[in-house]
Amino acid sequence: MLYLYSFIEIIYVLLAAPLIIGVQRSLEERIESKQGPSVLQPYYDLAKLFRKESIVPQISSPVFRFGPYAIVMFYAFLAMILPVITAFPLPFAPSADFIGGGLFFGAAAAIKKFSAIDSRSNYAHLGTSRSASLAVFAEPITVLIFIMLGVISNTNNPFVINHVLRSSPQWYFSLVHGFVLAAFFMILIVETGQLPVESHTNGELGMIDQAMPFEYTGADLAMYKLGSYMKTFILLSVFLNVYILPFGVPMESSGFWGIIIYMGIHLLKLLGLIVIFALLNTTVSKFRLYKNFDYLAVAFAFAFLASLAYYIIK
Amino acid sequence: MNQTFEILGFLLIVLTLVMQWEINVQRIIALFSASSFVIALFLVLLGLSRPNEEYMLFILAGLTIVVRGITIPLVMNRALNRLNDKPWRVREAKPLLGVGGSILLSLVLIAIGYFIYQNSLYSVLKVKSGSVPFALFLQASLLIITHRHAYIQMIGFLVMENAVVMLSGWVFGGLPFIVEAGVILDLLGLVVVSSLIIRVREHSILKVGDTVESELRG
């Protein structure tokens, strides 16, 4: 049965991830009083790309070809070990704790960068170096956030953290949790490429992640895109299920149908977060590239304040 | 109740942190006004938690709102408007520290405030999380040291005063009303006088150029 749940979880992530992105794109256009694409547009894009032929740069190595597939694999694995639709560990969950999950995210990002560099395109190099220099500062903050949650729950297990936060209001309403939330939200914006940090245009002055897949075509590009959709989806799910709304995530006792129903609820939760992102993307203007580091400094300040608050209030 | 105070205290710390990296003077004034309102809220809550202490704390909260929250920012903004054609563009010209540096230093100061408090005063005062006002005090002094713009220095001083109000209320249960009222009056006078000085100072800087440092050495 648990294996079935794992299987359902992967299928759910694979299927729902493009939908969330589609909703966000459509919503942003609607807010700006435009017609906007269909909610299902990412599916159409993927279907079209899968049918097309892949062209590979002459001088690239096999890394370029296998990169996108490896990335999708990593994210599918992450979907099995993190609490996306269940609040109890599934069979693969013991293979990595929260920090291990963070390392998997890092590994996927590293593969992405390697394959982008391997395309030998100037734009891809530009995007890679920018993305790497941001990640250098973003990763320690992520680790600090995980450590703070570890301090609260005395463990690094995301499922236990979920239990602690949903069952003890004194932690849920504590300053530590508040600061961790603020820091994690800011990091989320960096990781998923939302507006104050990155815009979805191809202007070369500001693009970061946009620049990396410039040489990909056809099925390779489709896999690449699917990978980034899944990343966004999983990160948002973790943020929702573990940090901000840990309530109502099904336990083992909820049974099969409970989990199926929760999938719908989960999509609604994601929708709420997506609305916030869409509002951000339509109202905030982009930072200059070097200002992003100041932004990260603020995120670090919140994460560090969380640890200070823990000690001061203790 | 203590938890509410902690939240307010950290709110003040975050507001001061924002002042630290903000360079636009008008926005800093607005932030100071906001932090004064937080202090007033703090005083009201303090008054509610001590019902036997009459209504002095509520009067004090009202005075805080009127003087620190409204009048002082108003005086400063008016002086700013009179001095500049485009007051919204007045800013710290060459910040001594960038955003990252100032944030890091502030965080270090908060940590230092905590360690000093925990190792020296906690055993005597026995007030949990009493290091918050001390951290605020240290941050305000950082604000004064790292900024050259006269208004920002002035606001650093006022934030320091806010920290003292918080300290006296939280840790010791407040000063006598007559003293607090005198302190607030002093502050008002100080702001008026220093606005005058700042106005003349900016005029002369505009006229002569950079400040004459050499005559004030040694």
Add this chain to the structure above:
Amino acid sequence: MHQDIIYLLPIFFSLFGAVLCVLPVKYVDRVVSVIASALSLAVAIYLLFQPVYIDHYLYIDGLSKLLILTIALVYLSTVLYSLTYLKHIENLLFQHRLYYILLNIFVATMFFSVSMDNLGLIWVGIEATTVSSALLIATENNQVTIESAWRYVIIVSTGLVISLIAVTFIYGSAGTLSLHALLLHHPDNRVFLIGIMLGIVGFGTKAGIFPMHTWLPDVHGKAPAPVSAIFSAVLLPVALYAIARLIQVFPSETIKLFAFVLGILTVAVAALMMTVQTNYKRMFAYSSMENMGMILIGISLGGYGLLGAVIIIISHGLAKSSVFFLTGDVLSISHTTDMRKVNGLIQRLPRAASALFVAAMAVTGAPPFAIFVGELFIFAALIAQYGWLLALVVILFLAIAFISVNFKTGKMIFTGSENLKRERSRTETWVAIVNLALSFLIILLIPYFETLLKNLL
């Protein structure tokens, strides 16, 4: 009529003088200020013969009375000196009227600070002196005075916040701020101790005590002569008065040692800085700082050290105001504060120059003057408590200060070619000379001071 009204009269006269200055009559500000200061002086002298008065708001014992007397003396002489001196200042920041208003308010706040019973109100009074005096520094409108006024406001206010924290600590641990209650009964715990120490540091900022003294030379170097005089002569001692009260409340060994160390550091820094000064007003500012250090040492020693400190407060107040008045004369003929460009004063301004020579001797503690006697008292107490070696160190620094001040002043007065034109002598020089003479005559009153201060000795 209540008995206590009489003790409030100095505050009342100076405040009322400030209010009356607003009247739109020509010269009203000058006339009113002279009358108000003369009346305050008369009341201050009368107060000396009144009993000690203590209630919930006022705490007036011998120390307060002597400080009120000093303030009143310097107040009167400053007003008299300003009458003519202000005419020499070009480019005034504001009208004469505002100058007198601010001066009167400033003096009122000082009277207020030394007569209050509540430590919190003493703090309020001392902070109010900052507010009322900040603009006085910038009377002469130029960039440097404005800059030094700004530094004064920001450094002194920040320092005073520390003493506000101290007041908080004291109130938190003792439950009262009233001096007489604290003197009767005070807690003996670490919060109270830390509170008193912070208070010494914080009020020390205002008095030019070592760690936060940097505003003092800037302000004294750039303020107009009468303002420098009143700052140096009474504002600094008023802040020291607060420190004296704090030590009186809690005379533990730790506190005394702390104040003593700060005093010695102040003397040392001031003496060393004096040697390298080229600006004569700054040099005399450091000389004030050195005297404040000596007073703090005296206060920390207690007993006859305290008597010596009070003698220095009064005589230094008179002598240093005289010095700054005379530097005002020198400045108005030489138009520079750089002592290397000033010479031959004895030919150009014979009366002022000889007075300056004597006054410089007086403020550095030359034998016949009262400061010397005060220092003797302090050294007697110092040797009794800490031994010869430390006393020798302090004497060494005093000697450095003595030599550098008198050597540099002498150079300004006596060097120069023979045929310098003699300038028109000024009437306001007489104010300085009278003050100087008074600072000498203080010696005769020392036994009387002792009886006034006997509750403290």
